Amino acid sequence: MRLTLSDLGQVALLTFREPRRGMRALIEADPPQVARLIALVLMAVVAALLVHLGLKVAPLPDDENTAVQALLGSPFRTALVQLVVQQVTVFLIHFVGKARGGSGRLADALLAVVWLQALMVLLQGVQLLLLVVLPPLAVAASYIAPPLFFWYISSFTAEVHQFRSVGRVFVGVVLTLLLLSFVLTFILLTLFGPEAFANV
Numbered sequence: 001m002r003l004t005l006s007d008l009g010q011v012a013l014l015t016f017r018e019p020r021r022g023m024r025a026l027i028e029a030d031p032p033q034v035a036r037l038i039a040l041v042l043m044a045v046v047a048a049l050l051v052h053l054g055l056k057v058a059p060l061p062d063d064e065n066t067a068v069q070a071l072l073g074s075p076f077r078t079a080l081v082q083l084v085v086q087q088v089t090v091f092l093i094h095f096v097g098k099a100r101g102g103s104g105r106l107a108d109a110l111l112a113v114v115w116l117q118a119l120m121v122l123l124q125g126v127q128l129l130l131l132v133v134l135p136p137l138a139v140a141a142s143y144i145a146p147p148l149f150f151w152y153i154s155s156f157t158a159e160v161h162q163f164r165s166v167g168r169v170f171v172g173v174v175l176t177l178l179l180l181s182f183v184l185t186f187i188l189l190t191l192f193g194p195e196a197f198a199n200v
Helices: 007-015 021-028 032-059 068-072 077-099 108-134 136-161 166-192
Strands: none
Touching: 007 021, 007 108, 021 108, 021 136, 032 077, 032 108, 077 108, 077 136, 077 166, 108 136, 136 166
8 A cells, every 4th residue: 555645644643642553554554665664764864864953953062972972973874873773673573572472574563663763753853943943842852752762662562563561562672672782882892992981
């Protein structure tokens, strides 16, 4: 099924109200695999551009830690990191979900990550606009993003794998992210040394 911008707008509104139903609507629309992959790359690029536009408005302090400076050194590097993170998330949603008895397809895990990133990019754009127009509201909006991220990724994963409890999926997401953070910390320490976290 071909999704128009109007269709995506309606699905977005449905997702804001009922994330699982919004995700189900996308799964049933069954967009082509090529479209999903293109959208994944596009979301990484748009997110990176918004990050660097935000840095033009509110630059990082000169004493920001080495790891952050390395990751945000250029829009291309930021997009590449974003794309890698998205791909890892796709595999985690699929394989961890399968290991817990889920029935979802890898293609639908990809679709879930694309849709999650699209919603986060939308929120990122709103934050950037607020940063220019009403900076205090931009700070408030920044506190909304993390809870929304966890709510959406838990709901989407539950729908992809047909898990009944979003709460249990949320616990699984948190535990998986904690484990992943230990792995990433080890990698960053190996690449940049302890000084990478000197100002964290």
